[in-house]
Amino acid sequence: MRYRNSLQRATLRPTSPQRAPGNHLHAMVIPWPAPPAFFPLLRLLVPFLLFWLMLAASGWAYTFQNTGLYQSYNNLSAWANTLQSQNPNLVRVVQYGTSYQGNPLLAVNITVDPAADNPNKPEFLFAGGIHAREVIGSEAALKIAENLVNGYRNGDPLYQNMLSTRDVWIIPQQNPDGRLAVEAGRSDHRKNMHLYPGQIANHVTCGVDLNRNYPHLWNLASDYVPHETYRGPSVLSEPEAYSLWNLLHDQSKFSNLLASVDFHSGATTILTPWSSPTDYAQHQNQIPLAVRNKFASLAAALQQKTGFPTDRLTYDYYGTESDSLFEEFDSYSMTIELYNGGNPLYNVDDYFQYFNPVDAAARDATVKKAVDSALYLLSDAAFAVPEPATLVLLAAAGLILLALVRRRRNP
Numbered sequence: 522m523r524y525r526n527s528l529q530r531a532t533l534r535p536t537s538p539q540r541a542p543g544n545h546l547h548a549m550v551i552p553w554p555a556p557p558a559f560f561p562l563l564r565l566l567v568p569f570l571l572f573w574l575m576l577a578a579s580g581w582a583y584t585f586q587n588t589g590l591y592q593s594y595n596n597l598s599a600w601a602n603t604l605q606s607q608n609p610n611l612v613r614v615v616q617y618g619t620s621y622q623g624n625p626l627l628a629v630n631i632t633v634d635p636a637a638d639n640p641n642k643p644e645f646l647f648a649g650g651i652h653a654r655e656v657i658g659s660e661a662a663l664k665i666a667e668n669l670v671n672g673y674r675n676g677d678p679l680y681q682n683m684l685s686t687r688d689v690w691i692i693p694q695q696n697p698d699g700r701l702a703v704e705a706g707r708s709d710h711r712k713n714m715h716l717y718p719g720q721i722a723n724h725v726t727c728g729v730d731l732n733r734n735y736p737h738l739w740n741l742a743s744d745y746v747p748h749e750t751y752r753g754p755s756v757l758s759e760p761e762a763y764s765l766w767n768l769l770h771d772q773s774k775f776s777n778l779l780a781s782v783d784f785h786s787g788a789t790t791i792l793t794p795w796s797s798p799t800d801y802a803q804h805q806n807q808i809p810l811a812v813r814n815k816f817a818s819l820a821a822a823l824q825q826k827t828g829f830p831t832d833r834l835t836y837d838y839y840g841t842e843s844d845s846l847f848e849e850f851d852s853y854s855m856t857i858e859l860y861n862g863g864n865p866l867y868n869v870d871d872y873f874q875y876f877n878p879v880d881a882a883a884r885d886a887t888v889k890k891a892v893d894s895a896l897y898l899l900s901d902a903a904f905a906v907p908e909p910a911t912l913v914l915l916a917a918a919g920l921i922l923l924a925l926v927r928r929r930r931n932p
């Protein structure tokens with residue numbers, strides 16, 4: 522979610538050391554200090570510094586390509602189709618739209634007998650990649666899907682019950698065009714690639730911030746076209762956003778969205794509605810107390826799983842996907858910020874490792890937090906969902922009761 526504008530970036534640049542006032546030519550007698558004890562250390566340090574300078578001068582930086590740790594967008598379709606062909610009674614691939622540049626928007630639906638569209642099963646959505654450079658969120662969504670399928674195939678009763686009673690939807694890459702730009706080396710790209718007047722093609726200014734294009738308080742988001750958080754010319758103006766919105770309103774697929782997570786990076790925190798600090802301060806009372814309490818207990822459990830805090834970010838953000846899903850569907854929709862590399866952002870070369878782990882161990886540890894979060898939200902501990910057998914029994918009991926009442930009314 523995080524962004525920096527160029528002004529903030531500029532103020533973060535290290536300033537050149539201040540020259541001492543006065544005429545330095547007069548300072549001719551400089552006493553050489555006593556042989557320093559750290560001299561051998563210094564001799565070790567110099568080659569290291571030279572090496573570092575060489576790297577900096579060569580422009581070497583972590584990128585999507587050279588880390589080789591993440592699945593590419595071009596692989597998504599093959600990955601999803603393989604998952605489906607190997608598990609036809611558990612997985613269904615749905616193309617829910619097409620991006621601005623014509624790339625398929627793909628969702629993976631995971632549930633026992635996915636084609637049945639059973640309205641009794643509540644839906645859960647796990648999505649990533651709305652911000653192009655936040656690649657780790659996409660990886661997290663992919664691994665959630667694989668974890669669910671593998672758990673079910675291994676015959677684990679926990680997974681078998683979970684996927685008999687719940688309808689899980691995974692959308693790993695919500696912004697294919699922006700993602701392809703990142704994969705081509707533009708590690709700082711966040712928005713989609715829809716070029717508007719006032720923007721520069723194939724440049725970081727190009728596009729709309731899809732996580733500012735959704736309805737909730739959209740009018741308060743940035744209307745400054747070149748900005749990283751440009752909201753777009755109208756609510757849901759972007760195909761990547763309105764296609765998801767339409768999918769969620771398609772009653773044949775979504776009849777009861779119970780919870781969702783939109784995975785991001787750039788920070789580590791769990792954001793529940795209203796996710797923006799000022800919005801929360803001013804409008805939290807719009808949310809029924811019971812719902813606020815439920816969100817708080819979910820966030821506390823997720824904090825246990827991830828070690829992340831539940832603090833809102835320090836700046837305001839409007840038109841976000843998860844706040845809008847909550848507003849529209851009364852779903853337990855939230856944002857989880859998975860990772861922050863901690864390095865300063867001076868130029869484009871610094872972005873990849875700021876938003877994404879750059880070694881396999883850190884990637885796997887981060888992905889595990891996302892998988893654990895999803896498994897918690899899909900558990901009975903988070904939401905008790907009656908088993909199908911229980912539903913049949915309840916329906917039968919209801920019919921008998923109805924028959925008894927009718928007999929009493931018409932003796």
Ligand SMILES: [Zn+2]
Pocket residue numbers: 522523652655785786787
């Ligand atoms: Zn983000």
